Amino acid sequence: MDNAGTNDRYDVVVVGGGAAGLGGALSLSRARRSVLVIDSGTQRNAPAAHMHNYLGREGAAPAQLIRIGRGEVAAYGTEFLDGEVVDARPAEGGFTVTLGDGRSVSARQILVTSGLVDELPDVPGLRERWGRDVLHCPYCHGWEVRDTAIGVLATSTVAVHQALMWRQWSDDVVVFAHTAPAFAADDLEKFAAMGIEVVDGAVAGLEVADDRLTGVRLATGETVAREALVVPPRFTARAGFLAGLGLDPVQQEMGGEVIGNHIAAGPTGATDVAGVWAAGNVTDPRAQVISAASAGVFVGSMINSALIEEDVAAAVADRRASRVG
Structure with missing residues (x-):
């Protein structure tokens, strides 16, 4: 108009x-x-x-x-x-x-x-799925992906806050270490206490089937099954x-x-x-x-x-x- x-x-x-x-x-x-x-x-x-x-x-x-x-x-x-x-x-x-x-x-x-x-991290596929199953704010999208397999792409120590927050919506949360600096010992202890796994190595891309996120692919070629990925822009x-x-x-x-x-x-x-x-x-x-x-x-x-x-x-x-x- x-x-x-x-x-x-x-x-x-x-x-x-x-x-x-x-x-x-x-x-x-x-x-x-x-x-x-x-x-x-x-x-x-x-x-x-x-x-x-x-x-x-x-x-x-x-x-x-x-x-x-x-x-x-x-x-x-x-x-x-x-x-x-x-x-x-x-x-x-x-x-x-x-x-x-x-x-x-x-x-x-x-x-x-x-x-x-x-501005999203330089990982192929993120932009195409942004706001759908590649997410940022749990208050905007957390309910929609509750109780699913959620990943958190770590690019800084802010990932600690993100992972602990998203744990409120699902008991299956994985942190992909990606390009973040090494997590502090007390942060790793918090992850362990909340049942949050840390996956080492860089993320290379996403796996998608039937227009839905199915996994996160590491640079090693391994794929970790995930239904939603939290990304810090x-x-x-x-x-x-x-x-x-x-x-x-x-x-x-x-x-x-x-x-x-x-x-x-x-x-x-x-x-x-x-x-x-x-x-x-x-x-x-x-x-x-x-x-x-x-x-x-x-x-x-x-x-x-x-x-x-x-x-x-x-x-x-x-x-x-x-x-x-």
Whole structure:
């Protein structure tokens, strides 16, 4: 849906039309703000057939949420452009946002909800099965693979946390040591206590039959039967277009390990650049769909509050000027 009119200046341009972006647009458009959502159609959870832990939408398809959300937001006057933002720059009274096809629009404020990219380890077959039986978040997919044979691909010591967490959903969990450093003795003791086996050696690929994961193939040629494989992605913020504003991603750490990057934002969603705000996975890689939507709604209200302050200050200045005249 591309319903942008002739307006080339908006109160807020929202970059990213996923749950966070639509949540922000809903909050802002209901506050009678002029809003444009620019969406590249590359939502992070698009490969998944269903989304979970979204109260009232449990088990719905991600595309269904986007379709319904767009319709709801459009009903309040929000406009949409389908395309990719490649640049954002300061301009008089706000910002200029440029798309890849050369179009540009102006905004008083920008809400960045462009999400992130899950960069997977270099193992053949992972990307094709991502979000199906190659998984990451147990709260998103654990119930669906409960009591099955689960593997954890270790690329760092974060695998310890992952394996112990996924053990909650199945008593058949195997850790593939792969490229992770040697596990500490106390971690191995935890594995042993929880019945988690460690398989040494690099993983070379996956075995698939009838469009289902059946095993993990080692570099030695041995195959370990598995029905699901937990893979730790690197979380990379979709934020290259912010470089012109001086906003660069910062490292995201977990347990002392760098697991990706994100755009830093405060509790209100404000970034280090006045007038630029962020919500959802671009600033919080751990956010699930429902929390991303909630964050978008909240940050939208914070943006409206900031715009009210601007409007009032301008009205006071005009009033003073008219009295002097």
